[in-house]
Amino acid sequence: MHLVRTGEGTGRKWLAVALGVAATASCSPEPPDVGTLDALYAEPAEDILILRLTDGQTLGQLLEGSVSYNQQASLLLALREHANPRRMPAGTEVTLRFRQEDQGLRGVDVAVSRDQTVRLTRIDGAWSSDLVRTPIYLDTIHTSGEVESSLWSAVVRNSALNRMHEGDANRLIDALDRVFQWQVDFSRQTRVGDTYRFAYEREIRPDGSMRSGRLLAAEFVNASTAYYAIWFDGNGDGDGSYYDLEGRSVRRAFLRRPLEYRRISSRFSGSRYHPILKTWRAHRGIDYAANRGTPIMATSDGVVVHRAAKGSFGNTVEIRHPNGFITRYAHLSRFRPGVNLGTRVHQTDIIGYVGMTGLAGGPHLHYEILSEGQQIDPLSVDLPAGDPVPSEARRQWLGDMTARVALLESIPGAGPIRTVVVDEEPDEPDGGGAGAQDDREGSQ
Ligand SMILES: [Zn+2]
Numbered sequence: 001m002h003l004v005r006t007g008e009g010t011g012r013k014w015l016a017v018a019l020g021v022a023a024t025a026s027c028s029p030e031p032p033d034v035g036t037l038d039a040l041y042a043e044p045a046e047d048i049l050i051l052r053l054t055d056g057q058t059l060g061q062l063l064e065g066s067v068s069y070n071q072q073a074s075l076l077l078a079l080r081e082h083a084n085p086r087r088m089p090a091g092t093e094v095t096l097r098f099r100q101e102d103q104g105l106r107g108v109d110v111a112v113s114r115d116q117t118v119r120l121t122r123i124d125g126a127w128s129s130d131l132v133r134t135p136i137y138l139d140t141i142h143t144s145g146e147v148e149s150s151l152w153s154a155v156v157r158n159s160a161l162n163r164m165h166e167g168d169a170n171r172l173i174d175a176l177d178r179v180f181q182w183q184v185d186f187s188r189q190t191r192v193g194d195t196y197r198f199a200y201e202r203e204i205r206p207d208g209s210m211r212s213g214r215l216l217a218a219e220f221v222n223a224s225t226a227y228y229a230i231w232f233d234g235n236g237d238g239d240g241s242y243y244d245l246e247g248r249s250v251r252r253a254f255l256r257r258p259l260e261y262r263r264i265s266s267r268f269s270g271s272r273y274h275p276i277l278k279t280w281r282a283h284r285g286i287d288y289a290a291n292r293g294t295p296i297m298a299t300s301d302g303v304v305v306h307r308a309a310k311g312s313f314g315n316t317v318e319i320r321h322p323n324g325f326i327t328r329y330a331h332l333s334r335f336r337p338g339v340n341l342g343t344r345v346h347q348t349d350i351i352g353y354v355g356m357t358g359l360a361g362g363p364h365l366h367y368e369i370l371s372e373g374q375q376i377d378p379l380s381v382d383l384p385a386g387d388p389v390p391s392e393a394r395r396q397w398l399g400d401m402t403a404r405v406a407l408l409e410s411i412p413g414a415g416p417i418r419t420v421v422v423d424e425e426p427d428e429p430d431g432g433g434a435g436a437q438d439d440r441e442g443s444q
Pocket residue numbers: 283285286287365366367
């Protein structure tokens with residue numbers, strides 16, 4: 001969908017991307033915003049050629065071959081309303097926009113700053129100009145991969161994504177982490193041979209950097225168990241949520257872990273890829289190595305019942321949760337201001353920061369979940385929290401879900417997805433094989 005063909009060795013790149021651009025009035029003091037993320041599965045609407053001014057090159061020289069001499073005069077005149085064509089620094093990005101039907105030149109965008117663009121439009125042979133916010137294009141990335149060491153390296157080294165800016169790849173991983181944060185601890189549960197695939201719709205600037213994005217659908221197969229997160233926004237107001245294939249919320253009463261996946265380091269771990277110092281079995285808690293100052297999230301809603309130094313635990317926060325659980329966060333460098341004894345906190349609220357107070361060999365977070373005073377494995381707590389797709393939105397959900405699953409299935413090399421989830425432990429005594437394909441049988 002992007003990068004259709006490459007030009008004559010001048011670093012010219014043809015991009016076919018869809019445009020989410022609104023017409024704008026000229027001379028408004030505050031340039032209007034021209035990009036919003038409301039299209040889904042954006043399709044190419046026009047072909048785009050991105051050029052950059054080289055040192056000493058004039059805009060006229062750059063446009064040679066693309067815009068006739070007569071046209072150039074009219075174009076530069078229009079440009080002068082908003083910018084001085086003679087003062088364009090090297091590197092200025094100029095985007096030529098062509099109609100897909102006949103490849104006729106439809107417009108020229110000159111990026112006068114990172115966020116402001118002069119948009120030149122040709123109407124009936126004459127050029128006019130508007131100052132707009134740098135336009136944003138929409139596209140959808142579909143990709144898949146297999147874990148060889150960590151999810152992070154599997155995504156970052158994915159050849160389909162290697163044109164991505166590094167910061168953008170990190171945002172992608174964060175997005176995956178966020179939709180799976182209730183089900184999978186990527187730092188602890190990822191296994192060699194796990195697979196992932198996802199479809200991610202994003203807004204990109206003409207230079208390919210990402211402005212924003214949204215995961216539309218994702219699959220993570222962990223030790224043969226498939227997890228799904230499908231975006232659904234029934235009202236279309238951008239305030240949607242993620243569900244599994246059966247329309248159940250991916251949300252749970254507890255996050256799988258109190259730190260963001262990407263903040264957890266493997267530096268102190270004995271094994272090469274394992275960022276965890278010890279398993280909970282060894283000392284009834286889980287240690288996450290992370291830099292000092294890394295924010296710590298409450299894994300569930302609750303009330304702070306301890307916030308002070310606590311022997312070898314050092315600075316410790318304990319939170320009591322409605323369902324009788326207590327979570328404990330130890331060795332903090334400091335507490336978050338405002339988090340005090342009796343403070344009510346919500347899941348994902350920051351409560352403090354990683355440190356090495358108490359008995360700690362290096363900065364890390366010691367995390368425990370206690371039930372009736374006994375430490376339990378956080379992975380054993382799996383309480384549903386979010387509401388399922390409301391019944392009145394069910395029809396729409398089935399349509400959206402099917403379309404988004406099809407995006408995942410369209411990834412080359414990826415197999416079909418059974419849209420009826422088979423639970424890991426089927427309740428039916430005689431399963432009779434995988435049998436029924438699309439009849440929903442009441443699996444819990
Ligand atoms: Zn520990």
